[in-house]
Amino acid sequence: MISTEITPELVRGALELEPTGDGLRPHRLPARARAQADGQLLMAEAQPSGVRLVLRTRASVVELDTLRTRVGYRGLPLRPDGVYDLHVDGRLVARAGTSGGRVLRLDPATGDAETEPGPAGTVRFDGLPAHDKEVVVWLPHTEITDLVALRTDAPVTVPPLERPVWLHHGSSISHGSNAASPSTTWPALAAAAGGVDLVNLGFGGSAMLDPFAARALRDTPADLISIKIGINLVNADVMRRRALGPALHGFLDTIREGRPTTPLLVVAPILCPIHEDTPGPGAVDVDERGAMSFRATGDPAEVPAGRLTLRVIREEIERVLTQRIPDDPHLHHLDGLELYGEADAAELPLPDRLHPDAATHVRIADRFAARVFAPGGPFA
Numbered sequence: 001m002i003s004t005e006i007t008p009e010l011v012r013g014a015l016e017l018e019p020t021g022d023g024l025r026p027h028r029l030p031a032r033a034r035a036q037a038d039g040q041l042l043m044a045e046a047q048p049s050g051v052r053l054v055l056r057t058r059a060s061v062v063e064l065d066t067l068r069t070r071v072g073y074r075g076l077p078l079r080p081d082g083v084y085d086l087h088v089d090g091r092l093v094a095r096a097g098t099s100g101g102r103v104l105r106l107d108p109a110t111g112d113a114e115t116e117p118g119p120a121g122t123v124r125f126d127g128l129p130a131h132d133k134e135v136v137v138w139l140p141h142t143e144i145t146d147l148v149a150l151r152t153d154a155p156v157t158v159p160p161l162e163r164p165v166w167l168h169h170g171s172s173i174s175h176g177s178n179a180a181s182p183s184t185t186w187p188a189l190a191a192a193a194g195g196v197d198l199v200n201l202g203f204g205g206s207a208m209l210d211p212f213a214a215r216a217l218r219d220t221p222a223d224l225i226s227i228k229i230g231i232n233l234v235n236a237d238v239m240r241r242r243a244l245g246p247a248l249h250g251f252l253d254t255i256r257e258g259r260p261t262t263p264l265l266v267v268a269p270i271l272c273p274i275h276e277d278t279p280g281p282g283a284v285d286v287d288e289r290g291a292m293s294f295r296a297t298g299d300p301a302e303v304p305a306g307r308l309t310l311r312v313i314r315e316e317i318e319r320v321l322t323q324r325i326p327d328d329p330h331l332h333h334l335d336g337l338e339l340y341g342e343a344d345a346a347e348l349p350l351p352d353r354l355h356p357d358a359a360t361h362v363r364i365a366d367r368f369a370a371r372v373f374a375p376g377g378p379f380a
Contacts, residue, residue: 006023006024010150011024011051012053012054014048016030022148023120024146025147028046028199028200032215033212040204040205040206043104044204047071047141047145049176050187050198050199051145053137053147054158054159055136055156055158056158057135057155059128060128060154061126063124063125063150064124064150066122066146066147067100067145068121068140069143071103071104072103072104079142084097084139088129089134090134092183097123098121101121120146123137134159141179141181141182163197164195165224166191168226168227168228169213172231173228173364174186175203177356186362189366194373196379201216207227207228207229207230209247209250211250211251211254214251218259222259225265228269229248229266229267230313230314231272234282234308235280235282235296235354236281236282237280240306241308244312244313245319245320263379265334265379266332268317269314270336271342271344272354273345275296276309276310277303277309278300279296279309280296282354293353332378334378340360340363340364
């Protein structure tokens with residue numbers, strides 16, 4: 001087996017690689033942004049959704065040593081183990097998992113956290129065709145992952161980046177909550193259908209129109225940019241209608257400072273029945289099996305006074321974009337209800353009342369690709 005140093009050129013979808021003493025940790029926000037973020041966002045951005053190793057090789061065996069960190073809540077079972085997807089020449093050919101690793105346990109009542117140590121593990125793929133090929137290893141989108149070592153039974157080179165880069169920002173839905181695997185989140189599937197190279201800045205619980213996120217979008221090289229905003233603003237109850245319009249204007253202004261003519265798509269929220277007409281904050285219920293579900297706790301009677309619902313956010317997004325688009329021909333709007341609406345909710349309801357399941361990720365991806373990447377779409 002040949003050991004190959006893991007360098008930034010081999011890793012796509014990350015904005016930085018941080019040496020940790022155990023390996024290299026992919027980050028989806030730069031250090032400057034991380035210094036301004038809260039703990040929730042720091043956990044989310046370190047989970048490498050959309051991050052993958054891309055190599056050119058004749059190898060029939062690929063081994064990757066990683067040190068994972070699983071995040072859980074005290075008194076509740078851990079999420080299922082993360083999954084590694086292996087693609088060969090653009091086709092999913094294998095899935096595998098690893099073992100060991102740390103466990104970060106959070107106390108939701110006090111905010112306390114404790115880390116249980118654990119060893120690095122190895123994910124191995126063998127039986128690959130021995131001809132020259134592009135091999136892509138997608139890292140688990142639900143586990144913080146330190147890259148420790150890469151081994152193959154033939155030399156590795158770095159393939160050139162030949163496709164347009166699509167930079168996307170969104171919530172846990174874009175991060176991939178409840179998707180089957182890292183390459184089957186809706187952004188990953190849509191990127192494959194659109195023939196683009198994905199950089200996924202979808203952060204669970206943390207799409208808040210934060211200025212540092214806008215600066216990261218502004219400063220990251222990309223050919224196409226999209227933002228999907230709404231659900232976290234409601235379920236975290238972080239602002240009122242008066243603040244939303246100026247915050248969205250400011251977010252878009254910041255992106256346009258560095259990317260004045262890059263196609264820029266703003267996606268309004270998909271349907272989420274609990275928050276269509278009921279404000280946040282959201283609350284979590286846990287049943288006797290440890291399964292979580294979500295509910296809205298706000299008062300609909302306070303919506304006229306400025307409390308946010310998804311219906312209000314869609315109205316504000318449309319108002320802001322109607323004002324801006326005449327002066328910005330590269331700015332576009334997509335109503336999230338075209339991706340997942342009332343008929344979809346009747347057929348494929350959100351299992352936890354907040355996040356789409358694996359089949360719904362596929363549906364959202366198909367519809368996004370048909371509306372955005374197809375001829376006549378904003379990213380055609």
